[in-house]
Amino acid sequence: MNKNLPKWVDLGLIPLLTLFLAFAVSGLVVMSIGQNPIEVVRVMIQGAFNPFGIGHTLYFTTNFIFTGLAVAVAFHARLFNIGGEGQAGIAGVGVTLIMLSVDWPHWTVALVAGTVAAMAFGAAWAAIPAYLQAKRGSHIVITTIMFNLIATAVVGYLLVGPLQAEGSLPESPKFPDGAALPTLHDILGVVGIEFDRFAPVNISFFLALIAALLVWILIWKTRLGYEMRAFGHSERAAVYAGISPMKITMVAMLISGALSGMMAVNTVQGEAERLVLGAVEGAGFIGIAVALMGRSHPVGVLLAAFLFGILTQGGAELQFTLGIPAQMITVIQALIIMFTGSLENMVRIPLEKIFLNTGKRGQA
Amino acid sequence: MMDFLTNDLLQLSDSAIRFATPLLLACLAGLYSERAGIFDIGLEGKMLVAAFAAGAFSALAGMSVDDGGWNMGGAAVWVGLLAAIIASIIMAMIHAFASITLRGNQLISGVAINFFAAGITVLIGQYWFKMGGQTPQLHEGQRFEPIILPFAKSLQDVPVLGPVYHDLISGHNIIVYLSFVIVALTWLILYRTRFGLRMRAVGENPGAVDTAGISVVKLRYSALIITGILCGLAGAYLSLGTAAAGFGKDMTSGRGFIALAALIFAKWKPIPAMWATLLFGMLEAVGSKYQTLDLGFMVLPGQFMQALPYILTVVILAGFVGKAIPPKAGGEPYVKER
Numbered sequence: 214m215n216k217n218l219p220k221w222v223d224l225g226l227i228p229l230l231t232l233f234l235a236f237a238v239s240g241l242v243v244m245s246i247g248q249n250p251i252e253v254v255r256v257m258i259q260g261a262f263n264p265f266g267i268g269h270t271l272y273f274t275t276n277f278i279f280t281g282l283a284v285a286v287a288f289h290a291r292l293f294n295i296g297g298e299g300q301a302g303i304a305g306v307g308v309t310l311i312m313l314s315v316d317w318p319h320w321t322v323a324l325v326a327g328t329v330a331a332m333a334f335g336a337a338w339a340a341i342p343a344y345l346q347a348k349r350g351s352h353i354v355i356t357t358i359m360f361n362l363i364a365t366a367v368v369g370y371l372l373v374g375p376l377q378a379e380g381s382l383p384e385s386p387k388f389p390d391g392a393a394l395p396t397l398h399d400i401l402g403v404v405g406i407e408f409d410r411f412a413p414v415n416i417s418f419f420l421a422l423i424a425a426l427l428v429w430i431l432i433w434k435t436r437l438g439y440e441m442r443a444f445g446h447s448e449r450a451a452v453y454a455g456i457s458p459m460k461i462t463m464v465a466m467l468i469s470g471a472l473s474g475m476m477a478v479n480t481v482q483g484e485a486e487r488l489v490l491g492a493v494e495g496a497g498f499i500g501i502a503v504a505l506m507g508r509s510h511p512v513g514v515l516l517a518a519f520l521f522g523i524l525t526q527g528g529a530e531l532q533f534t535l536g537i538p539a540q541m542i543t544v545i546q547a548l549i550i551m552f553t554g555s556l557e558n559m560v561r562i563p564l565e566k567i568f569l570n571t572g573k574r575g576q577a
Numbered sequence: 578m579m580d581f582l583t584n585d586l587l588q589l590s591d592s593a594i595r596f597a598t599p600l601l602l603a604c605l606a607g608l609y610s611e612r613a614g615i616f617d618i619g620l621e622g623k624m625l626v627a628a629f630a631a632g633a634f635s636a637l638a639g640m641s642v643d644d645g646g647w648n649m650g651g652a653a654v655w656v657g658l659l660a661a662i663i664a665s666i667i668m669a670m671i672h673a674f675a676s677i678t679l680r681g682n683q684l685i686s687g688v689a690i691n692f693f694a695a696g697i698t699v700l701i702g703q704y705w706f707k708m709g710g711q712t713p714q715l716h717e718g719q720r721f722e723p724i725i726l727p728f729a730k731s732l733q734d735v736p737v738l739g740p741v742y743h744d745l746i747s748g749h750n751i752i753v754y755l756s757f758v759i760v761a762l763t764w765l766i767l768y769r770t771r772f773g774l775r776m777r778a779v780g781e782n783p784g785a786v787d788t789a790g791i792s793v794v795k796l797r798y799s800a801l802i803i804t805g806i807l808c809g810l811a812g813a814y815l816s817l818g819t820a821a822a823g824f825g826k827d828m829t830s831g832r833g834f835i836a837l838a839a840l841i842f843a844k845w846k847p848i849p850a851m852w853a854t855l856l857f858g859m860l861e862a863v864g865s866k867y868q869t870l871d872l873g874f875m876v877l878p879g880q881f882m883q884a885l886p887y888i889l890t891v892v893i894l895a896g897f898v899g900k901a902i903p904p905k906a907g908g909e910p911y912v913k914e915r
Contacts, residue, residue: 246704351894366884543696555675555686
């Protein structure tokens with residue numbers, strides 16, 4: 214990213230320092246509402262890692278891996294996909310439609326069908342903003358924001374209209390039993406390891422790990438990934454090298470939308486087994502924080518997604534044990550986005566000064 | 578038909594103005610920021626923080642000393658307004674520091690501010706008032722009351738104009754009237770003052786402004802202070818000037834984004850911003866009055882009205898109906914050449 218800084222500073226030290234700052238300010242917020250930060254950290258870690266909590270932590274992590282990868286892929290082509298929320302929401306509709314259309318004989322078939330539907334619907338919802346950016350020059354950030362809000366209205370309409378189950382709740386009918394995905398309890402049970410029977414984490418977690426591997430291959434080992442990165446570095450140079458902006462914008466956004474969409478396999482098919490209102494729960498936005506912290510690298514995304522999984526589950530425990538509203542986590546997330554994203558230069562500029570000076574001295 | 582015109586249309590227009598006011602203020606707030614070359618997708622967050630500050634401080638100022646308040650009577654509402662403006666300016670300055678001084682990513686900063694606002698308002702609200710993130714119900718003196726304009730009552734019986742004056746123009750609170758004054762002021766500032774000219778220039782070509790010896794940084798900070806003030810007013814209106822009479826969790830519910838949509842719709846111009854927000858206000862009014870809209874040949878669900886501002890914005894952005902071209906330097910941090 215930056216030639217002035219050694220790689221370990223750029224990829225290791227800066228994210229850690231910015232994270233530290235974000236946590237330090239979070240600590241101040243905790244103190245300002247009359248709580249003890251050390252106690253808060255203890256409760257959160259305990260809540261995220263106890264035998265009951267870990268299954269939830271990994272479940273949330275799965276969501277954030279998908280949405281984080283989605284933002285990261287778009288970032289490589291210098292596209293800011295802020296529409297993960299809407300793409301995942303519409304993907305949920307896709308999963309629901311396909312799950313309710315057939316009486317699924319076996320989960321393997323249902324998993325493939327669900328994944329394909331989620332990817333297709335997520336990609337489709339990203340396609341229009343991508344096309345408008347590439348062809349008509351509309352700013353992708355604004356259009357994806359608008360598409361998030363339109364998606365909310367669409368899902369809201371479907372759940373009190375055509376897709377609503379009998380009864381007054383705004384939710385779809387339950388999927389057939391054959392569509393149910395194996396949970397981590399089922400999977401680990403095969404090899405004789407005990408795991409919480411009620412934990413929502415399911416086979417999608419492994420799907421997320423595979424997705425991370427595939428994204429790594431795509432970005433660093435394929436021609437397309439190279440073109441995306443070239444386009445992200447300099448659009449003019451990329452065009453000069455014969456790379457089509459239209460193609461890269463479309464492909465990057467379609468992949469990004471498909472990845473966001475895959476989150477629905479975890480939440481809609483894996484956990485709720487029906488479509489409910491607000492199924493995405495902000496995971497699309499958290500993907501931004503995850504990609505920023507993870508430096509848009511799949512390994513970084515995995516680590517950051519796990520951190521946010523811990524925060525989300527730990528935050529639920531905070532409410533339970535200490536009565537601190539779950540919004541505490543929203544604040545921490547905001548501070549992480551702020552410090553690792555927009556305020557990053559606060560750390561980077563001084564570090565560049567230090568390393569540039571020592572570098573010069575070294576040469577002299 | 579006559580009945581529809583006199584009653585329903587008048588009532589709809591009246592609520593359209595009420596719905597449009599916070600949109601208009603937030604839209605003008607965004608106008609200052611974006612005209613100066615700073616993208617602002619954090620309007621929502623600033624409004625939310627302001628709405629909370631207004632609700633919380635107006636409640637505290639109006640409460641009796643025994644209940645832990647300051648017993649300030651009728652001044653409470655102004656304390657709330659001031660708190661809203663200060664809170665919103667603080668948020669705007671965080672955005673300014675990140676975008677101007679540190680030359681960080683303006684979009685990411687906006688996202689962070691929205692998140693921060695959604696969290697911190699509930700967190701502090703719960704800590705102070707223990708009402709699940711809400712602030713206490715506001716009473717007289719703690720909120721803005723409708724103003725009955727002169728002769729509204731006596732002219733009520735004049736055909737057409739009487740009801741229009743009485744029901745539509747009269748009877749809003751001070752922020753409503755203020756917001757329309759600010760439209761005119763903004764037009765004047767933007768097109769008839771040196772500051773306005775420079776601000777527009779800094780959003781199009783900061784290099785040229787810098788060459789002329791004018792500080793880009795100072796101009797952009799000033800613009801963002803105005804953005805803060807206007808978002809403060811917008812937020813204060815929500816908790817002090819509507820039937821809500823207090824702050825509720827996530828009470829902006831996307832209005833910051835509708836304002837952003839209106840800004841694009843209005844092509845970053847003040848007078849069209851007023852029409853755009855009135856249009857979106859009308860859509861909201863129709864959407865809240867009718868659950869579904871029967872057009873005779875088809876029935877539109879309420880959610881369609883909810884989504885219409887966003888759909889219209891996408892269409893406008895795509896340039897199918899008149900192209901919306903944003904200020905040229907928007908989103909790009911300015912690096913002084915050395």
